[in-house]
Amino acid sequence: MAKQPARPHPFHLQKCPTGINGLDELTQGGLPRGRPTLVTGSAGSGKTLLALQFLVNGATEYNEPGVFMAFEETGDDLTTNVASLGFDLDGLTKKKKLAIDYVYIERSEIEETGEYDLEGLFVRLGYAIDSIGAKRVVLDTIEVLFGGLPNEGVLRAELRRLFRWLKDKGVTALITGERGETSLTRYGLEEYVADCVILLDHRITDQTSTRRLRIVKYRGSSHGTNEYPFLIDEAGISVLPVTSLGLNYDVPEKRISTGIPRLDAMFGDKGFYKGSSILVSGTAGTGKTTVASHFADAACRKDKRCLYFAFEESPQQITRNMASVGIDLKPWLQKKNLLVRSARPTFYGLERHLLEMTRLIRTFNPEVVVMDPITNLITVGLAADVKSMLTRLVDHLKTREITAFFTSLSSPDGSAEQTDIVVSSLMDTWIVLKDIQAEGERNHGLTIVKSRGMAHSNQLREYRLTANGFHLEDVYLGPQGVLTGAARAALEAEEVAASLARTQEMERQKRQIERKRSVVDAQIAALRADYEAEEEELKKNITEMEARERAAALQRARISSLRKADKEGDCANKK
Amino acid sequence: MPTRNNKTAKEGLWELRLYVAGQTPKSLAAFANLKKICEEHLSGKYTIEIIDLLTNPTLAKGDQILAIPTLVRKLPEPVRKIIGDLSNTERVLVGLDLRPGFAGARRGA
Numbered sequence: 081m082a083k084q085p086a087r088p089h090p091f092h093l094q095k096c097p098t099g100i101n102g103l104d105e106l107t108q109g110g111l112p113r114g115r116p117t118l119v120t121g122s123a124g125s126g127k128t129l130l131a132l133q134f135l136v137n138g139a140t141e142y143n144e145p146g147v148f149m150a151f152e153e154t155g156d157d158l159t160t161n162v163a164s165l166g167f168d169l170d171g172l173t174k175k176k177k178l179a180i181d182y183v184y185i186e187r188s189e190i191e192e193t194g195e196y197d198l199e200g201l202f203v204r205l206g207y208a209i210d211s212i213g214a215k216r217v218v219l220d221t222i223e224v225l226f227g228g229l230p231n232e233g234v235l236r237a238e239l240r241r242l243f244r245w246l247k248d249k250g251v252t253a254l255i256t257g258e259r260g261e262t263s264l265t266r267y268g269l270e271e272y273v274a275d276c277v278i279l280l281d282h283r284i285t286d287q288t289s290t291r292r293l294r295i296v297k298y299r300g301s302s303h304g305t306n307e308y309p310f311l312i313d314e315a316g317i318s319v320l321p322v323t324s325l326g327l328n329y330d331v332p333e334k335r336i337s338t339g340i341p342r343l344d345a346m347f348g349d350k351g352f353y354k355g356s357s358i359l360v361s362g363t364a365g366t367g368k369t370t371v372a373s374h375f376a377d378a379a380c381r382k383d384k385r386c387l388y389f390a391f392e393e394s395p396q397q398i399t400r401n402m403a404s405v406g407i408d409l410k411p412w413l414q415k416k417n418l419l420v421r422s423a424r425p426t427f428y429g430l431e432r433h434l435l436e437m438t439r440l441i442r443t444f445n446p447e448v449v450v451m452d453p454i455t456n457l458i459t460v461g462l463a464a465d466v467k468s469m470l471t472r473l474v475d476h477l478k479t480r481e482i483t484a485f486f487t488s489l490s491s492p493d494g495s496a497e498q499t500d501i502v503v504s505s506l507m508d509t510w511i512v513l514k515d516i517q518a519e520g521e522r523n524h525g526l527t528i529v530k531s532r533g534m535a536h537s538n539q540l541r542e543y544r545l546t547a548n549g550f551h552l553e554d555v556y557l558g559p560q561g562v563l564t565g566a567a568r569a570a571l572e573a574e575e576v577a578a579s580l581a582r583t584q585e586m587e588r589q590k591r592q593i594e595r596k597r598s599v600v601d602a603q604i605a606a607l608r609a610d611y612e613a614e615e616e617e618l619k620k621n622i623t624e625m626e627a628r629e630r631a632a633a634l635q636r637a638r639i640s641s642l643r644k645a646d647k648e649g650d651c652a653n654k655k
Numbered sequence: 656m657p658t659r660n661n662k663t664a665k666e667g668l669w670e671l672r673l674y675v676a677g678q679t680p681k682s683l684a685a686f687a688n689l690k691k692i693c694e695e696h697l698s699g700k701y702t703i704e705i706i707d708l709l710t711n712p713t714l715a716k717g718d719q720i721l722a723i724p725t726l727v728r729k730l731p732e733p734v735r736k737i738i739g740d741l742s743n744t745e746r747v748l749v750g751l752d753l754r755p756g757f758a759g760a761r762r763g764a
Contacts, residue, residue, distance in 0.1 A: 184719045191750030194685075194739035199676040199723035200708060200715050207712035229722070 093300045096144075096216070096252040099137025100130065102319030106295060106304040111276055116243050116253040118273035120265045121280030126291060126312050127256040128153070129162070130280065131218040133316045134254050136167045138216045139177035146216035147208040147251075148180045151224035155180040165316050179208040185228030192230050198238040202245060209251060217246060217253040226267045243272045264296065275299045281307070285462075290429055293319055309431040318435055320472060329479045331355060336448070336483050339378030340371070342552035346528060346537035352509055353533065354447075355481040357474050359504060361488040362513030366524055367545050368487040369393070371513070372450045373402045373409065374550055375485050379448040380412035387446035388420040389437065391456040395420035406548040419444055425456040430469045433457065438476055448483045454503065455489040467503060474506050508532040516542070516564050523564035526552065542568060669693075669701035670730035674715070676708045676723045681740045685724040688741035696753050726750075 095109030104110050111117045111134070119127050135146035150158055158180065159169040172178035181204055209217065222239070229235050246253045255273055257265035264270045270277055277296040282289060292307040310319040335350035344351045352358055358375075362368050376386045390398055398420060399409045412418035421440060425433070441449065457466045470486075477484045488503065490512075504510055510529040515522050526543050528536045542553040542564045556563040556571045563571050673689060675682035686705065693701045708715050708723070718727050722738040728751055737750040748754045 181716060183721060185721060189734075189736055190722075191735070191737040191746055192739050192743075193726075193737050193746040193750060194688075194742035195681055196722040196724060196739040197681070198721055199679075200674065200720035200725065201722075203676055203708040203712045203723075204715045204720075207715070225721075 095301075096138075097142060098130075098134045099141050100133055100317050100319060102308070102310070103293070103317075106293075106308060106319060107276075107298060108301060108303060111252055111254065112298070112301065113252050114247065114250045115275040116246055116255055116273045117276040117278065118255050118257055118265070118269055119278045119280065120257040120259050120270070122259045122282065125259075125280040125282045126310075126317060127280055128158075128220050129165075129312060130278075130317055131220050131254050131256055132158070132162055132167065135178060135216055135218055136162075136169075136172065139172050144215035144252075145177045145179075145212040146218065147205065147212070147214045148178065148218045148220065149205060149208070149222075150180060150182045150220055151185070152221055154182045154184075165314060167316075176212045179212050179214065181205070181208050183224075185225060187228050187230065190228070190230070196231075196234065198225075198235070198242070201238075202242065206249075209249060215251055217251045218256070219253065220256045221258060222255055223257055223265065223267050223269065239269075239272050280310075290431060290465075311431050311435050313432070313435065320431060320434060329475075330481070331478075332481055337378045337382075338371075339374030339376075340550050340552065342541075343371075343526075343550075346539070346541070346552075347509075347531060348535045350534075352483060352531075354483055355478055356508035356532070357477070357484040357486065357506060358509040358511070359486050359488055359507040360511045360513065361490050363490050363515055366513035366515065367543070367550060368489070368513060369398070369452055370402070370405055370407070370545055370550050371511070372452050372485055372487055373398070373405075373407045376418060376448065376450055377407050377409065377412070379483075380409075380415075380417040383417065384448055385444060385446040386412070386418045386448040386450065387440060387444050388418060388450045388452070390420055390422040390452050391425050392453065394422045404547075405545055405550070419446070425460045428460075430457060430460050430465055433460070434469050434473060437473060441476070441480070441482070446482060448485065449477060450485045451487070453487040453489050467506070470503055470506055504529075513543075516562075518564065519567055521565040521567075525562065525564065668730050669697050669728070670704075671701060672704045672706060672718070672727040672729055674706050674708060674718065674720045674723060674725045674727065679723075682724050684740040684742060685726070688744070688747070689726060692741070692744060692747055692751075692753075696748070 094113035095104075095107065095111065096113040097104050097110035098107075119130055121127050132148065135148055138144040138146050148158070153161070155169075162169065169178060169180065173180060183201070183204070205217070208214065225235055225239075226232065243253075243255075255269060257267070257269040259279075260266040260268075264277060264279065274297075276298045279294045279296050281292045281294070283292065284290075291310050291312065293310045294307045295303045295305065308319050310317055332354045334354040335347075335352065336354045337351040338344050338347065360368050360371050372388075376388055379386045388398070393401070395413070399413065402409050409418060409420075413420065419440075423433070423436075428436075454466070454470065457469070460466075474484060486503070486507070507530075509531040512527050512529050514525050514527070516525045517523075524543050524545075526541045527539070539555055540562050541555060542562065544551050544553060553568065554572075556568045556575075671689070671693070673686060675685065686703075689703060693703065706714050708720065714720075718725075718734075718736075720727075724738070724740060726737040726741060726747075728735040728737075735750055735752070737747060741747050745754075
């Protein structure tokens, strides 16, 4: 989890950052500065570690030297115990960033002979604080004094004085206390340290241990009030606040391909939203991993980084199996675009899983995260715990704009989608792969149950897992709904036949038109020919008649000339 | 654990250290009470070193001093610590193993 700078606080209560992952977010900046804080918990709940981390972080990150007053462990023991966490107490002590004072008290060696006070403790603490200019003080566990000193009255009075004195000194103190049966601490330290109380708890449920932290009170400041799981690992304590991130993150408009073109088409031709969370649920053998691999493959093709958490298969098994459906993941593994992290869910508790994941996400910095399948986590925790863990994971991924792809195994009975309801509300897009059993066959169908913020197809689509991957078939609707398998193939063939018949009929009619046209054309040609023949005849007659007329006129002229008759004009007059 | 013989051998060397923090009434009372007891029971064979933690705070760590005033019997061994203003003489004597007959019982305990 990214370290966040302390947020300014409306109450102006100054905070002292612990530098512990998550705790500063819960307390909105850290412990109350200049005041004592009580950390209580049963044995082995991590009190000393939390206290020490508070000091070491203060010394290394915030330049606030600290004093560790140990009542239980010697300085050497302490140094050895935390060396594995990378805390170099010796080095810090040499640099005057840290002072460790081991206070040893043994009741049998002490004889009480009258009035006394604990000024010696004050002197030692005061000296330690002044010698390094300490701003932080840890008293671990001051309750030991109750066993070491006979007079409880004096002790209580002195403790009251001590905490007041610490406040006057202006140091931020962290006091650890053993959890009591009925009270927060065995000796009622909470009576004196009333500003901030943090309770640590270590519970075993179903053989899985979970550490939890709760801020019981924080005077003058708001704080997270839930129980927050925390982890102790090689980096110390990490608290995982469930709601620290809240529902307030940027949402990108960009889209990211599903890796299956026809599935992209079902999401308005663009695929998922970048930074969204996607759930693919289905019964065993419906190809969830294949869909996930397509998605991972598509991301890698665009030179994005993909982190693949596999809870069922080893990386080698995934690459081999995916090669059989035509998805070659090997080059991406070699190019380090793809990182497959396989782990059995039962290997460690949920919180540890979450921490490992967030850490890997931080170091690998992927754009796409695949978890296959999340249902296996149920074996580690209760459904509610898994949901809380996934909520935090999804929030974490969303703030980083990482697209999260989850697969989930549904039970094959009628309640196929029931199990996913637990997590479905977290998901932006939910694709269900289901078995469709009809007419003696089992086929696969895909539907998009929901996809927030985008238009998406409402169709139930049949798909097949082919040698070339996940293949969405064309849709054939029969009288009973979508047809699948052989029924679809039959209908497909029928449709092809019908279509062929239609084409043939069309061709035939086209040809008929052609024929008709040629008949008409022929008739027109014949009529024209008739007409032309007649016309020619008539024209010939006319010409003949004209020739005859001319000949007649010529004849008349010759005759009149022979008669020596009148000239043409006279002749006319004589008539 | 030193034997009784050792103890008797060092009987003459009682080294006592009184830790105080400033001249408080309790410190003054403790010193006065100690002086009186030593004069009565260890006349001439004891030394008292007064350590004021206000001036020598580092010395508190060595003898694991928490309560003030604290009387530490450095010698004879074993080291014993007595806290308080030493006003309860009986208990001081028990604490210093100065009560005859009682010391053995304590050691056995």
